[in-house]
Amino acid sequence: FVWSLSVYSQPKVNYDEKAIKPYVLPELLVLSNGQEVKSVEEWEHKRREEIFDLFKSEVYGRIPDLDLKPTSEEIIEQSDMALNNSAIREQISMVFSSGEREITINILVYLPKNIESPPVFVGYNFYGNQTTTTDQHVIFTDSWVRNNTDYGIVENRATEESRGKRNSRWPIQKIIDEGFGIATIYYGDVDPDKNDFSDGIHPFFYEEGMSKPKTDEWGSISAWAWGYSKVLDYLKTDRLLTDSKFIVFGHSRLGKTSLWAGALDTRFDIVISNDSGSGGAALFKRKFGETAAIINANFPHWFNANFKKYSNNEDALSIDQHMLVALVAPRPVYIASAEEDKWADPKGEYLSGYHASPVYNLYGKKGLPELEFPETNESIHNSIGYHVRTGKHDVTDYDWDQFIKFAKKHFNY
Numbered sequence: 001f002v003w004s005l006s007v008y009s010q011p012k013v014n015y016d017e018k019a020i021k022p023y024v025l026p027e028l029l030v031l032s033n034g035q036e037v038k039s040v041e042e043w044e045h046k047r048r049e050e051i052f053d054l055f056k057s058e059v060y061g062r063i064p065d066l067d068l069k070p071t072s073e074e075i076i077e078q079s080d081m082a083l084n085n086s087a088i089r090e091q092i093s094m095v096f097s098s099g100e101r102e103i104t105i106n107i108l109v110y111l112p113k114n115i116e117s118p119p120v121f122v123g124y125n126f127y128g129n130q131t132t133t134t135d136q137h138v139i140f141t142d143s144w145v146r147n148n149t150d151y152g153i154v155e156n157r158a159t160e161e162s163r164g165k166r167n168s169r170w171p172i173q174k175i176i177d178e179g180f181g182i183a184t185i186y187y188g189d190v191d192p193d194k195n196d197f198s199d200g201i202h203p204f205f206y207e208e209g210m211s212k213p214k215t216d217e218w219g220s221i222s223a224w225a226w227g228y229s230k231v232l233d234y235l236k237t238d239r240l241l242t243d244s245k246f247i248v249f250g251h252s253r254l255g256k257t258s259l260w261a262g263a264l265d266t267r268f269d270i271v272i273s274n275d276s277g278s279g280g281a282a283l284f285k286r287k288f289g290e291t292a293a294i295i296n297a298n299f300p301h302w303f304n305a306n307f308k309k310y311s312n313n314e315d316a317l318s319i320d321q322h323m324l325v326a327l328v329a330p331r332p333v334y335i336a337s338a339e340e341d342k343w344a345d346p347k348g349e350y351l352s353g354y355h356a357s358p359v360y361n362l363y364g365k366k367g368l369p370e371l372e373f374p375e376t377n378e379s380i381h382n383s384i385g386y387h388v389r390t391g392k393h394d395v396t397d398y399d400w401d402q403f404i405k406f407a408k409k410h411f412n413y
């Protein structure tokens with residue numbers, strides 16, 4: 001067994017609450033000039049903009065604002081008799097091209113029958129749409145997929161053997177039976193998850209001579225967030241979803257992404273982060289579990305180049321993740337943790353919701369008012385929702401039950 005240099009050079013991972021050094025969170029409601037923010041107006045027009053700018057320049061990276069439109073967008077397959085005749089299925093192919101370059105984003109949609117414009121969960125998957133269900137009609141991605149021998153994925157290509165392999169994370173029938181739709185997309189269609197800026201969407205935006213984004217420009221999390229907005233652009237035009245509400249959902253690295261996407265794109269009516277941890281809901285300055293140094297070493301492409309300055313230097317960060325949660329306000333946001341997922345720092349995930357609450361209060365909404373960490377398996381459904389459930393880093397039925405309950409409550413549905 002050979003330690004890779006990046007692992008070897010890591011500081012020890014801290015899992016001891018008592019060993020956390022005192023830290024100071026950046027003030028949420030104080031402008032950079034020292035002035036206090038006292039109204040929604042000041043929050044929206046001043047402080048929110050400042051915070052966005054910090055997350056863009058120092059963490060996830062700026063998304064180029066060239067408005068790239070799909071070169072084609074087509075429903076390539078549909079059925080009114082999906083899932084034993086209980087659902088409508090649509091598969092949409094969105095193609096983006098520029099010169100020789102092309103990416104295809106495939107959206108798999110299931111909708112309950114006989115409900116007009118149902119609310120829809122929108123979430124990326126890790127290994128291709130075919131892994132989310134055993135439904136034989138689901139089309140494979142042509143994009144690069146991470147190898148996984150359990151799923152028979154060996155040459156970075158989706159395989160028949162992988163069909164349905166991740167369906168425990170996608171209780172599609174339950175979602176449909178509860179009156180919701182679901183849209184899922186393979187995240188690698190937008191940007192393959194590897195430290196390589198020559199593929200995916202990034203190169204579409206390079207100026208002459210560039211081979212990677214500039215130091216303040218987008219890493220992969222921002223690229224996936226961009227993809228979420230493009231998918232939403234389509235969903236907003238779907239004839240069956242004219243008045244639908246949309247819930248952006250993601251697990252782990254994709255939970256980091258759903259928070260950032262939901263903050264950026266206010267057309268997402270609810271934002272859900274599952275076990276998002278470091279760079280997601282967890283507070284960096286606690287340095288508990290996965291730290292900035294560890295994540296930068298193992299996944300340098302997720303963030304922008306500027307973020308590297310904060311490895312072992314969290315004190316210098318002028319943001320922390322409570323500010324990311326606050327950017328979603330006043331829309332409902334749900335943060336889910338798992339007890340055994342210490343790597344993602346459940347308490348740090350909770351605390352970012354707690355410390356984001358003053359912004360919700362400005363809108364007359366209730367966030368997470370108690371500093372005390374809640375009991376396991378007791379969910380909170382205020383405008384900021386939270387639970388820590390028993391078990392590991394995963395998406396379980398318990399998680400989905402809470403997401404559905406949360407959406408029903410806040411949509412009055």
Ligand code: GTR
Nearest residue numbers: 251252253254277278290295
């Ligand atoms: C881990 C990473 C976490 C989380 C997770 C996942 O390896 O350290 O930050 O993103 O992957 O996405 O499953």
